[in-house]
Amino acid sequence: MKYLNRIGLGVIAVLSMVSCADDSLLDFEVKKPESIQMYEYLKDYDLLKTYVDRTENPDFILGAGVSLNDYIQKDYRNSFISSNFDEMTAGYAMKHGAIVKDNGSMSFVGVQNFVQTAQEDGITIYGHTLCWHANQNSTYLNSIIADREIEVDPEDANNALKITTPEANANIWDWQLEYTMPTPLTEGVEYTLTMRAKASSAYTVGFWRTDGATTDYGPDIALGETWGDVIVTFTPSMNATRLQFCFGTFGGDLFFDDMVLTASGSEDNLIENGNFDADDLSQWGKPSWHAYTYLIEAIAAGPTTYWTNLVNNSDIENDDVSSFFATEANDGPNPATIGDAGTGADGVGRAIVVKSGDAPSNPWDTQFFIKGPQQLEEGQAYRFSMKVKADKAASTESQAHNEPGGYLHWSMVGSPNVTTEWQEYSNSGVISEAQAGMNTIAFNLSVFAEANTYYFDDIVWEIEESGNSIPLTPEEKRDTISYALETWMSGMLEASKDYVKAWDVVNEPMDDGNPYELKSGLNKAPEDFASDEFYWQDYLGKDYAVMAFNLARQYGNENDIHFINDYNLEYNLDKCKGLITYVEYIEAQGARVDGIGTQMHINVDSDKDKIAQMFELLAATGKLIKVSELDIGINKKTSEATEEDYQAQAEMYAYVVNKYKELIPVSQQYGITVWSPTDSPAESSWRGGEPIGLWTLNYSRKHSYAGFADALSGK
Known part of the structure; x- marks a missing residue:
C-alpha cells in the first residue's frame, strides 16, 4: 500500500457546487451557466453509504482511507467520514513505523484515541497493517541484528607479534627478526608457512632461512595495511636452524599472528606459541651481531577471527528453503523441496530433496544451489561441509556463481562422489580472483546419465571474518526478528482488539x-x-506470513477476519495468481487466511478485461474479497482535467463496483474501501495534485460520486 499522508477528509454535509438562486426577485429570467447546470443533479444524491443494498448484502462494508490525526479532531472531517462510510482505514498511524520507537518501545496513545473516537461515532476500523516491508522502524529492526561487539578479557586477549622500527634504513638486512627452531628443518623437505599479517604501510618483507653458515633467500612476503593471509612454500638447502624476517628499509609497525609452519605430509605446527597468546617470546629475537635497537612485543592487536555460517536452516529443521534452490527437475518455482520426517541424515529429521531429470544433455541440466546472503571477496577463507546421499550412486560437480545461474568458476568445493548411504563431505579454501563476487555454490546433478534423487542435510558454509565485532548467524537473526515481530503484533492487537475485528x-x-x-x-x-x-x-523465510497469521490469531480475537493484501493484481494477472498460490502455501502450513485484498490504484484507461479476470481469479478462491484501496486517476493533474475526463472517471468507478458485485459472490463480498474520498492535494505524497476522489478538495460531489453510488445501488 502506498500510504495516504496528507489527505484532509470530510465535511458534515456534502456541499453542492452551487447555491439555489431565488429567480422571483428578478424581473428577468436568469439562465445558469452550463458548467453549473451539469452538476446540479448531484444535489439530489443522499449520503454515500445509503446506496449499499443492505437487503441484498447486509454484510457489505463501505470503507474510506483516513488520516488518524484529522479524524480524531472531531470536526467536519470526522462527520464527513462517519456520515458517508461504514468503516475506515488509517493511512499510516497503525503501522510499525508509527508505533515503534528507535529503542524498541511502543506508544499506542494515538491508536487508543482513534478507537475511542470511532466507537463514539459508530464507525468500525479496519486494522492496517501488521506485517509489511514499508513504513517500518528499520532503524530499530536493523539495530537489533547489527554486528555484535566483541568484549575481550585482557587475560584472554588474542595477541599478535608487533615489531616497531624507528625509521627506514638503507639495506633490507638492517632490520631483522629471527625465530630459532626448536628442531632444525630438514634439508630437501618441502615446508609451508601460513600466517596473518599486516603493516602500518604496505611493505614486502624478505623471508630467509639459515644454519649460520648458509642462507636461503625468498620467497618474499607482501603485507598490506589490513590483516591478510600469507602462504609461502619453500624447501631448505640445509638443515636450517633459524627463520629470518628482514625489513631494514621499513619504518613503522609490522604485525604477525596465527603463524603455522608444517612439513609436507604433516599437520604438526613447528612454531611454538604461533598465536602469540602466551607471554613467552624466547624463541624470537635479533641476530646477536645486530647493532640496531627496535621493539618486539606481544600485544592485543591480532585479528579477532571467527566463522560465520551463511546458510539459513542448515540442519533443515524448519520449512525455510530461502538458502536453497534447484532448476529444471521439478515443477514449481523452487523444486528444492523439504522431505518428510525421517528423510534426514541417518534417518533423523528432514533433508533437502532434489530430483534430476533423465537422459540429460549436460551435467548442469539439473543444478542444486546453496545461496549465501553476501558476495565473497578474493582472499576470504571458507569451509564447507554437508551430508549427502542419493537413490543411486553418482558423481557431482560444483561451481561458483554470483547468483543461481550466474556462473563464475569451476569446482568451487570439489566434485563429491555420492553413494546410497549418508556420507559427510567437506572442503575448505580461499576465494580466488576468479571466484570473487560469488554468493552461491552450484552442484551439477546431471553428471549421472539417469534420473536420480539426491538428499542433502546438515549443510554448513562458513566464511572466516575478523574485526572487533561479529555478525549474528542467520539463526540468531531469525530468532531476534521473530521476537520483534511477535512483540510488535501482540502489542498492537492488545491495544486495539476490543474494537478492531478485521486486519x-x-x-x-x-x-x-x-x-x-x-x-x-x-x-x-x-x-x-x-x-x-x-x-x-x-x-x-517463506514462512514469515505463516508466523504473522498465527500470531494475529493468537493475540487477537478468534473470530477476527484476517486478510492478505497486494497491489497491481489487475495489472499483472500472474501476480494475482502468485498471491493465490502463496495463500495456498500459507494454509498448507496450518495458518488460516480469511480474505484477499486487492488495492486497485488504477486509471481511467486501465484494462477492463484484466480487472474482470482478476475478480474471477479471486472469486475462485472461495475467500472473502475486499477492494482495499480503490482510487482512479485520469492521467492528469486537477488543473488539467476536462469534463470528459471526469465523465470517464465516473464510468470507471461504476465499472469496478459493478464488476465486483457481478463476479464476487455475495457471500464473499467483504466490501470496498475508497482510499482517497477527496481529490489529492498538490502537496500529498500519494498521487499529489491528482483528481482521484469522489469529492473535490472542497467536498463537492463529482460525477464519480454518482457513478459509484449508482453502481452500489444497482442502477
Missing part, C-alpha cells in the same frame, strides 16, 4: 518482477533502501 495481516508480499516469488531486499544496495524499509521475509 490486513500481511501486506504486499509478492515481487513485481517475479510474481510467484516473495519480495526481497537481499539484492538491493544499501543506498537503494528507503529509510523505513525492512523485509521480514529475508530473515524469517
Whole structure:
C-alpha cells in the first residue's frame, strides 16, 4: 500500500457546487451557466453509504482511507467520514513505523484515541497493517541484528607479534627478526608457512632461512595495511636452524599472528606459541651481531577471527528453503523441496530433496544451489561441509556463481562422489580472483546419465571474518526478528482488539518482477533502501506470513477476519495468481487466511478485461474479497482535467463496483474501501495534485460520486 499522508477528509454535509438562486426577485429570467447546470443533479444524491443494498448484502462494508490525526479532531472531517462510510482505514498511524520507537518501545496513545473516537461515532476500523516491508522502524529492526561487539578479557586477549622500527634504513638486512627452531628443518623437505599479517604501510618483507653458515633467500612476503593471509612454500638447502624476517628499509609497525609452519605430509605446527597468546617470546629475537635497537612485543592487536555460517536452516529443521534452490527437475518455482520426517541424515529429521531429470544433455541440466546472503571477496577463507546421499550412486560437480545461474568458476568445493548411504563431505579454501563476487555454490546433478534423487542435510558454509565485532548467524537473526515481530503484533492487537475485528495481516508480499516469488531486499544496495524499509521475509523465510497469521490469531480475537493484501493484481494477472498460490502455501502450513485484498490504484484507461479476470481469479478462491484501496486517476493533474475526463472517471468507478458485485459472490463480498474520498492535494505524497476522489478538495460531489453510488445501488 502506498500510504495516504496528507489527505484532509470530510465535511458534515456534502456541499453542492452551487447555491439555489431565488429567480422571483428578478424581473428577468436568469439562465445558469452550463458548467453549473451539469452538476446540479448531484444535489439530489443522499449520503454515500445509503446506496449499499443492505437487503441484498447486509454484510457489505463501505470503507474510506483516513488520516488518524484529522479524524480524531472531531470536526467536519470526522462527520464527513462517519456520515458517508461504514468503516475506515488509517493511512499510516497503525503501522510499525508509527508505533515503534528507535529503542524498541511502543506508544499506542494515538491508536487508543482513534478507537475511542470511532466507537463514539459508530464507525468500525479496519486494522492496517501488521506485517509489511514499508513504513517500518528499520532503524530499530536493523539495530537489533547489527554486528555484535566483541568484549575481550585482557587475560584472554588474542595477541599478535608487533615489531616497531624507528625509521627506514638503507639495506633490507638492517632490520631483522629471527625465530630459532626448536628442531632444525630438514634439508630437501618441502615446508609451508601460513600466517596473518599486516603493516602500518604496505611493505614486502624478505623471508630467509639459515644454519649460520648458509642462507636461503625468498620467497618474499607482501603485507598490506589490513590483516591478510600469507602462504609461502619453500624447501631448505640445509638443515636450517633459524627463520629470518628482514625489513631494514621499513619504518613503522609490522604485525604477525596465527603463524603455522608444517612439513609436507604433516599437520604438526613447528612454531611454538604461533598465536602469540602466551607471554613467552624466547624463541624470537635479533641476530646477536645486530647493532640496531627496535621493539618486539606481544600485544592485543591480532585479528579477532571467527566463522560465520551463511546458510539459513542448515540442519533443515524448519520449512525455510530461502538458502536453497534447484532448476529444471521439478515443477514449481523452487523444486528444492523439504522431505518428510525421517528423510534426514541417518534417518533423523528432514533433508533437502532434489530430483534430476533423465537422459540429460549436460551435467548442469539439473543444478542444486546453496545461496549465501553476501558476495565473497578474493582472499576470504571458507569451509564447507554437508551430508549427502542419493537413490543411486553418482558423481557431482560444483561451481561458483554470483547468483543461481550466474556462473563464475569451476569446482568451487570439489566434485563429491555420492553413494546410497549418508556420507559427510567437506572442503575448505580461499576465494580466488576468479571466484570473487560469488554468493552461491552450484552442484551439477546431471553428471549421472539417469534420473536420480539426491538428499542433502546438515549443510554448513562458513566464511572466516575478523574485526572487533561479529555478525549474528542467520539463526540468531531469525530468532531476534521473530521476537520483534511477535512483540510488535501482540502489542498492537492488545491495544486495539476490543474494537478492531478485521486486519490486513500481511501486506504486499509478492515481487513485481517475479510474481510467484516473495519480495526481497537481499539484492538491493544499501543506498537503494528507503529509510523505513525492512523485509521480514529475508530473515524469517517463506514462512514469515505463516508466523504473522498465527500470531494475529493468537493475540487477537478468534473470530477476527484476517486478510492478505497486494497491489497491481489487475495489472499483472500472474501476480494475482502468485498471491493465490502463496495463500495456498500459507494454509498448507496450518495458518488460516480469511480474505484477499486487492488495492486497485488504477486509471481511467486501465484494462477492463484484466480487472474482470482478476475478480474471477479471486472469486475462485472461495475467500472473502475486499477492494482495499480503490482510487482512479485520469492521467492528469486537477488543473488539467476536462469534463470528459471526469465523465470517464465516473464510468470507471461504476465499472469496478459493478464488476465486483457481478463476479464476487455475495457471500464473499467483504466490501470496498475508497482510499482517497477527496481529490489529492498538490502537496500529498500519494498521487499529489491528482483528481482521484469522489469529492473535490472542497467536498463537492463529482460525477464519480454518482457513478459509484449508482453502481452500489444497482442502477
